[in-house]
Amino acid sequence: MDFYLGLVQIIGVHTLLGLSAYCVLLTGQVSLAQAGFFAVGAYVAGMLTVLGGWPLIPALAVASLAAGIVACAVGFPALRVKGLMLVVATTAFGEAVRLFFFNFTYQLERGELRIGPHGGEGFRQIRYFPENGWSTLDVMLFIWVVVIAVMAALWWMDRSRIGAVLRAVGEDELAAQSSGINVTAVKVSAMTIGGLIAGLGGGLFAHYTTHIEHVQFGVVLATFAVAYPILGGLSNVFGTLIAVIFIQGFLIEGLRFMGDWRNLLFGGLIVLAMIVRPRGLIDAGTLVALKRLLRRGERAGA
Amino acid sequence: MLELRRLTKYFGGVRAVDGVDLTVAEGEILGLIGPNGSGKSTIINLICGLFPLTDGEVVFRGTDISTLPPHERVALGIARTFQNIRLFGQLTVWQNLWVAQKARGQGRGFLRGWLGGSRHDRVAIDKTLDFFDLGHKRDELAGNLAFGEQRRLEFARAFAAKPSLLLLDEPAAGMNAEEIDQLDARIRQLRREGVTIVLIEHHVELVMSVTDRIAVLNFGQKIAEGTPAEIQTNPLVREAYLGTQTAA
Numbered sequence: 001m002d003f004y005l006g007l008v009q010i011i012g013v014h015t016l017l018g019l020s021a022y023c024v025l026l027t028g029q030v031s032l033a034q035a036g037f038f039a040v041g042a043y044v045a046g047m048l049t050v051l052g053g054w055p056l057i058p059a060l061a062v063a064s065l066a067a068g069i070v071a072c073a074v075g076f077p078a079l080r081v082k083g084l085m086l087v088v089a090t091t092a093f094g095e096a097v098r099l100f101f102f103n104f105t106y107q108l109e110r111g112e113l114r115i116g117p118h119g120g121e122g123f124r125q126i127r128y129f130p131e132n133g134w135s136t137l138d139v140m141l142f143i144w145v146v147v148i149a150v151m152a153a154l155w156w157m158d159r160s161r162i163g164a165v166l167r168a169v170g171e172d173e174l175a176a177q178s179s180g181i182n183v184t185a186v187k188v189s190a191m192t193i194g195g196l197i198a199g200l201g202g203g204l205f206a207h208y209t210t211h212i213e214h215v216q217f218g219v220v221l222a223t224f225a226v227a228y229p230i231l232g233g234l235s236n237v238f239g240t241l242i243a244v245i246f247i248q249g250f251l252i253e254g255l256r257f258m259g260d261w262r263n264l265l266f267g268g269l270i271v272l273a274m275i276v277r278p279r280g281l282i283d284a285g286t287l288v289a290l291k292r293l294l295r296r297g298e299r300a301g302a
Numbered sequence: 303m304l305e306l307r308r309l310t311k312y313f314g315g316v317r318a319v320d321g322v323d324l325t326v327a328e329g330e331i332l333g334l335i336g337p338n339g340s341g342k343s344t345i346i347n348l349i350c351g352l353f354p355l356t357d358g359e360v361v362f363r364g365t366d367i368s369t370l371p372p373h374e375r376v377a378l379g380i381a382r383t384f385q386n387i388r389l390f391g392q393l394t395v396w397q398n399l400w401v402a403q404k405a406r407g408q409g410r411g412f413l414r415g416w417l418g419g420s421r422h423d424r425v426a427i428d429k430t431l432d433f434f435d436l437g438h439k440r441d442e443l444a445g446n447l448a449f450g451e452q453r454r455l456e457f458a459r460a461f462a463a464k465p466s467l468l469l470l471d472e473p474a475a476g477m478n479a480e481e482i483d484q485l486d487a488r489i490r491q492l493r494r495e496g497v498t499i500v501l502i503e504h505h506v507e508l509v510m511s512v513t514d515r516i517a518v519l520n521f522g523q524k525i526a527e528g529t530p531a532e533i534q535t536n537p538l539v540r541e542a543y544l545g546t547q548t549a550a
Contacts, residue, residue, distance in 0.1 A: 161400055168401040170388045175388035178350055179402035180376030180463050 005136045007206050009246050012143040016201030017229030018240040019154060020194040026163075026295040027172035027190045029082070033074060033090035036097035037104050037195040038068040039217035041202025043101060043117060046126045046212060051108055051116050056128055060146075063203035064196045071195020075102065075188040094222050102214040122213025126206050129293070139208050146204065150197055154237045166190055167234075176215050198225075233280020242281060303328040303363060304349070304467055306471070311344055312358035318344040320522035321358070326467070331489065331499045333509040333530070336519035336543060339413050342502045343385055345519075346469045349500075350382050362467070381465035383456045385472045385502075391445025395436055395455055398444050399427045399462040401524050427462065432524055434458040434488070450481050457488070467498045474505040510534070518542065 015039055024031045045063035048054040078089045099268045107116035117123040128140050128205075156164055169186045177183050206212050208278040227245065232239030253267065277283070304326040308339060311319040326332050334342050347353060351372040358369045362460055367375055368406050386450040390398050403423060411413060428520075431437045434454045440446060442494045444455060470489075473484050484504060489499060502508045508515065518526040520542040526533060533539055 089537050125392060164397045164401050167393055168398075171390045171392055172388050175351075175384070175390065176401070177372040178376065178382055178384075178388075180381075182373045182402065182405065184370075195396055210365065 002136050005140045006247065007253055007269045008138075009140050009143050011244050012140070012147045013201050013205045013208070014228070015147050015241050015244045016150060017225045018232070018244050019150060019223040019237060020196075020198035021203065022229035022234065022237065022240050023154070023166075023194040023197065024171050024233060025226065026166040027187050028173070029187060030087050030226055031078075031081065031090045031189070031191065031194070032087055032222040032226065033071070033097075034077070034198045035096040035219070035222035036074075036090075036193060036200035037071050037198035038205070038221065038225075039069050039097050039101060040215075040293065041067040041199030042206035042212050042217070043104075043123065043202075044199070045203030046123055046206040047106070049128045049207070050123075050126055051059070051106075058199060060203040060252075062262075063092070066201040067199025067202065068196035070197070072188060072192040074193035079184065079187045079191065083098045091219060091222065093217065094217075099218050100213045101217070109206065114127045117191050118194050120214065122211060123206070124211045126212070128207050129210075130244055143204050143208070146200065147268075150200070151237045151241070153160055158236060169232075205297065225269060229280070231270060231281060232276070233282040233286075235283050235286070239280050239282040304500075305361040306345070306349070306358065307361065308358040308382075309345065309348060309360065310355065311348055311353070317522045318533075322522070322524050324517055324524060326498060326500060326526075328497060329493065329498055330514045331337075331493055331501060331512055333513035333516040334500055334502045334519065335504070335509060335533075340519040343471055343521040344521055344522075346382060346471050346500070346502065347372075349469060351415060365393070365481065373533075376463055376465075379461040379464070379466035380469065381460040381467075382438045382469040383460050383471055383473055384455075387452050387456050389444040389452055389456055389459070391443065393444055394441050395428060395431065395447070396440040397443055398455060398459050399430060402459045402462045403427060404462070404464045430458050430462055433491075435484070442448075450477055453477065453481075456468070461492070461497075465497060467500070468492065469500045470501045472504065474503055474508050482508055483533070521546065 017034060020037065021034045024034070041063040044066045045056075045059045048059035048062060049056060052059075063087070074090075074093055078086060078093065101117065102120050104117050105119045105219055107118055108116045113125070115125055134142070136288050165176075165181055165186060169181060169183055176186075224247070228243040229240045231247070232241070232243030244300065248268070251262060251266050255265065258265070273281070306322055306324040307322070309319055309322045310461060317338075322345065324345075331432065333372060336342055351360075351370055353366070358364050358368075360491065361419055362375075362378060362380065366477060367378065370378075373498065393401065402428070417516055434457060436451065436455055439451065444452065445519070447455060453473060454478070457470070460468060460470075465487065469544070474485055477485065486508055488500070501509065501513060513530060516526075516530055516533045517524055518536070518539050525538045525542060526536045528536070
C-alpha cells in the first residue's frame, strides 16, 4: 500500500514541477531551469524546518517565494534570448544551481548529530513528517491539497485575461507587442510564477523523501519538467497532470520489468507524441470533440 | 499629430528609408504609396518602434517617441495592422480583441482589466466585433477564419486598443470588390469617430477614394505629396511606377 501512496506523492510533486514549466511554456519559452528552482525550494524548505525549527507551511511559503525571486532574477537576463539559446542559458543556470548545492555545506550540532546540507553527501534527516507523526497517507493528502489548489489557481488564471495574454505572447511576440503588451514583463512574470510553483514542489519533495542531494536536481529532472506539459498539451492544466500520471505511473513504474530499456521507450514515446499530436495529448480540438461526445451521451441518456 | 523628421533606416548597406519628412494632421487620412520595396512598411515599423532608427525622429503629439518600446507607443494611442496578417491563431476571435483591449482606468480598474475586464469592457469588445461584422464568429479560433475575416479581425484588434492614430498596412490585399467597399466604409466611419489614419495600399481606387492626402515613396525617399488629384497628374509619380521614357 505504501508503495502506491508513495507513487501518488511522486505524481503530485511532479505535477507541480510540470505546471511550473507549463506557465513558462505558455509564453513560448522552453526553460530547463525549472529543476534549479525546484532545488532552491527543496533546500530552503528543508533548512527552515530542520535547522530553523519552522512549521511546515510557513517554510513552504518561504521556499516558494525564494524560488520565485530566483526565477524572476534569472528571467530578466535569460529571456533576452529565445529558442535554443534560451534552452542553453537555462540549462547552464540549472547546472549552476546543482553545483552550488554540491559544494554547499551548512551544518549545525544537535547533540551528537550534525544536521544540515553537507555538500556532495546531500542533506539528510529532513524528518519533519515522522517527527510530527504524519502517516504516509497524511503526507499524500497534504501534497494533493497543495496540487489541487495550484491547479485551481492556474485553471482560473488560464480563463482570465492573463491566460489569453500569456498565450498571445507565446504565439506571436511581434503582434503582442503591437497590441500593447509589454512582452518582457509578461515573460518574466510567467517565469516568476513558474518559480513559485517549482519552489513549492521542491519543498514538498524534500520533506517526503527526507534526504535530498544535488544529483536529483540535474538535467534529467529539468527535461521531465518540460516534457510533461509538452506531452500533455497547453490547452489546460489537466494535460500536464495526465502526462505526469502516464510517465510516472505507467512508463516508469508500470514498465519497470523492462529494466533500462524503458528509458529508450520513454524517448521514443516523446518523439512519437510529437509526431502524432504536435499540440500535446489534449489540445483545443480534443476539448471540442469531448464536449460533443458528452452532449451526444446526454441526448442518448434522455 | 504625427511628425517624422529626417526619418532614416539603413539595413546594412540598404537605405530602406532615407531622410523622410512627413506630417500627419489630426483627423486626416493619409495615403502612403510607392512601388514594392520603396520603404512604406519600414516607415510603419519605425513609427511603431519595432526596430531602432538609424537617424531622425518620430514625434507624436509634440513629444519625441523615437526611443519608446512598442507597447508604450500603443498606450499613447498608436495601433497598427500587418501586411502579412499576424493574428493569435490559437485564441478565439473574442480573445484576440480581449488581449489588445486597452483596459480602462488604473488602480482597481487596472487590476480588474487584467483579471477579466469590467462589464463595460466586455460590451465594448462585442460592439467592436459587430462593427467589423465578426459577431457571429466570436468563439471561433482566429486561425480557422477565412482570409477576408482574418483581415477584418486584425483591423478590429488594432481598433480595440482605442488608438488615436491607426496605421493600416495593405488592409485590402487579397480582398474582393465587395469587401473593399466595406473596408472603405469602415475607414470613413472611423475617421468620423476622430481616428487619424495612415493607409498603405496598392489598390489605387481605394486610396484615391478614401484619402485626403497622399505621400509617394520611391527608394526610401519621399518624391511627392499632395491631394489624390495632384498625385494622379504628378510626372514624378508616373515615372516611379512606369519608369522613364529615355528611349523615346
